[in-house]
Amino acid sequence: MTLSPSPGVGRLISLNVGRSEPNPAKDTGGTGIGKRPVDHPVTVRRPGPKRTGLHSGVVGDFIGDIQHHGGDDQALYAYAVEDYAWWSAELSRDLAPGLFGENLTTEGLDLYNAVIGDRWQVGDQVVLETTFGRIPCSTFQHRMGEPRWTKRFAASNRTGAYLRILQEGEVTPGARIEVIERPAHGLTIAEAFDIYMHNTQHLSRLLVADALPPEMRADIEKRVAG
Template sequence: MTSGIVLSLNVGGSAATPVRGPGVTGIGKRPVDHPVTVRRPGPKTTGLHSGIVGDFIGDTKHHGGDDQAVYAYAIEDYAWWSAELGRELKPALFGENLTTQGLNLYDAVLGERWRVGDEVVLETTFGRVPCATFQHRMGEPGWIKRFAAANRTGAYLRIVREGSVATGDRIEVIDRPAHGLTLSEAFNIYMHAPENLARLLIADALPLSTRTKIEQRLSTAPR
């Protein structure tokens, strides 16, 4: 199995946003130099929202909860975007909790499990669907469509085992489902290839809300 490290551990506070919606956001995360507690946040709208203690989530309708408890983005994908955009992109810009190094998140398998440090175990659930808050933060024309088209979505993760995480912790992939469905492939199908939606249902790790949307789309598709 592959391994990497937590290059940057990022936590965000509440900040106002002009984007239509809740009026506040936690996307403006900053690297921290101390360990943080990772715990299951519970249901999306009624729980503790983020899986990282001290991390703020503004749009609790669409973000957070057990199936999106932690968000990870790879420094290797930042490098790809830096070349595409012609400017340097630093860790935490995309609002991720974990900036990873050494893990190929583009080819990460849905439901694979990571041991982070000595205690925490996380499980990949799906990629990130970009939103207007992300668009505003980036200041790039057509960013939502551009980010979605690239399929370099990063990984949302649920918490299998709670504990503490710190910058520099080793990340080890300890289990990878045999179905082989990757984050990038699943995201591409979900966003751009509805004729293949049924393939996504082989991944047990899919968030329940995502699975429900897929089943609804399949039930109304022309036969």
């Protein structure tokens, strides 16, 4: 891990928490994608293994599809208001914070060019690390109600960032977010996602990122080895 001078400073403009609701898109016993902004601090802590742990890294937040979401390597999900603005223009509709099911709606951070393994200081206590982008699913498709939404979202490479929790604590709406460390390998979430989803002949490039989720790394290593 190599320090980079002032790679980014932003702000948490919305802190979003989801409760269990029926999921018409999947037989998972509910979904927490309908996240709503809260106006009070929340506790974030490592949730443990994806399928057997506490699922979400946000206390009080619900995750229904525990096979594909949550766990230590997807403890929180962040999306940038700047990327919401891009989608708003593309879709000709207003998009409110939390619509994509993110816990953290950021302002001032370039998530499109975020590097896998970036470390964020959020407020005074919490440190997070970016791990990968969001692979869209049928629940997201149903929520958006847009034709071919999952394919359009994936093709854009504006995936937002999944995060693991390196230092637990409280997060408050409006908190300052600073990228305090940036790996020297330079592999962005957008580039890694594009390779993983669309250009698999370059999969070996992803192995430079130590912060990749271990399950994903093992799968990539197996595929690269043939």
